[in-house]
Amino acid sequence: MPKALTQEQVEKFHRDGYAYPINLLTPAEVADYRRRFEELEATIGAEAQSRYRIKAHLPFPWLCKLIRHPRLADAFEDVAGPDVIIWGTSWFTKKAHDIRFISWHQDSTYYGIDPPESVTAWIALSRARRDSGCMRVIPGSHKGAAVVPHVETYDPKNLLSRGQTILNVDETNADFMELDAGQFSLHHNKLFHSSEPNASDDVRIGFAVHIAPAHCRQAQFENATAVVVRGRDRNNYWQPEPYPRHDFDPDCLKALDEAWTRYRKGMKSIAQNAAE
Ligand SMILES: O=C(O)CCC(=O)C(=O)O
Numbered sequence: 001m002p003k004a005l006t007q008e009q010v011e012k013f014h015r016d017g018y019a020y021p022i023n024l025l026t027p028a029e030v031a032d033y034r035r036r037f038e039e040l041e042a043t044i045g046a047e048a049q050s051r052y053r054i055k056a057h058l059p060f061p062w063l064c065k066l067i068r069h070p071r072l073a074d075a076f077e078d079v080a081g082p083d084v085i086i087w088g089t090s091w092f093t094k095k096a097h098d099i100r101f102i103s104w105h106q107d108s109t110y111y112g113i114d115p116p117e118s119v120t121a122w123i124a125l126s127r128a129r130r131d132s133g134c135m136r137v138i139p140g141s142h143k144g145a146a147v148v149p150h151v152e153t154y155d156p157k158n159l160l161s162r163g164q165t166i167l168n169v170d171e172t173n174a175d176f177m178e179l180d181a182g183q184f185s186l187h188h189n190k191l192f193h194s195s196e197p198n199a200s201d202d203v204r205i206g207f208a209v210h211i212a213p214a215h216c217r218q219a220q221f222e223n224a225t226a227v228v229v230r231g232r233d234r235n236n237y238w239q240p241e242p243y244p245r246h247d248f249d250p251d252c253l254k255a256l257d258e259a260w261t262r263y264r265k266g267m268k269s270i271a272q273n274a275a276e
Pocket residue numbers: 092093102107120122133134135193194195206208
């Protein structure tokens with residue numbers, strides 16, 4: 001019997017490449033995480049997503065706690081097995097009435113996770129609906145290639161760092177993964193996904209947790225780090241990460257900086273290979 005998903009959601013994940021909604025946080029917990037997120041942005045005077053990339057949890061004990069929430073590992077186990085590592089996290093936020101969007105893309109083209117079996121748990125810390133620009137997905141698109149051609153548009157309205165875009169996606173069967181605050185969705189790293197601008201009066205806050213089975217490794221660079229949240233890293237593919245003693249722990253900020261540098265270089269070579 002599945003631990004966090006329904007049997008239908010498990011089947012949907014394998015058939016269509018995604019599943020939602022899955023309950024995670026109580027209203028009080030959501031309010032607490034949202035307050036901490038708002039305080040973080042007020043403190044740095046910038047968007048969290050512009051500063052803390054690919055391992056956004058690393059300098060913050062409250063985010064290190066969130067990624068260890070047992071229901072995330074439960075949900076992952078339901079679709080991908082017992083040895084569970086978290087190799088990354090990313091903020092995806094849009095302010096109220098924000099024209100920014102996320103173009104159609106496929107995570108596996110850029111992640112470098114081999115085999116390409118990474119799964120993202122996208123946690124809604126505010127309501128994610130069609131009007132606020134929730135995620136859109138193409139059912140079944142995870143069954144194709146792990147690296148598909150993207151053009152890199154560098155459109156400033158695109159929240160992806162390179163504006164990476166799959167052209168001419170047939171949107172006829174696109175599904176909108178609507179979530180309440182405190183719920184999450186799962187999507188396979190080969191799934192085509194995107195999201196539209198936020199036309200609502202509230203900010204849309206997503207915290208994406210990148211999870212993989214421990215038999216996957218990072219193929220694009222050495223010394224990749226991860227948190228083993230369940231089971232074991234039997235092949236010793238992943239090095240441990242420091243745990244922050246407090247917000248903005250300098251050792252963790254340094255580790256984050258090094259991780260982002262390694263990832264950015266690796267991402268460049270993946271994109272170049274895909275273009276050749
Ligand atoms: O937040 C969004 O709209 C897109 C998120 C995304 O691309 C991802 O989690 O991989």
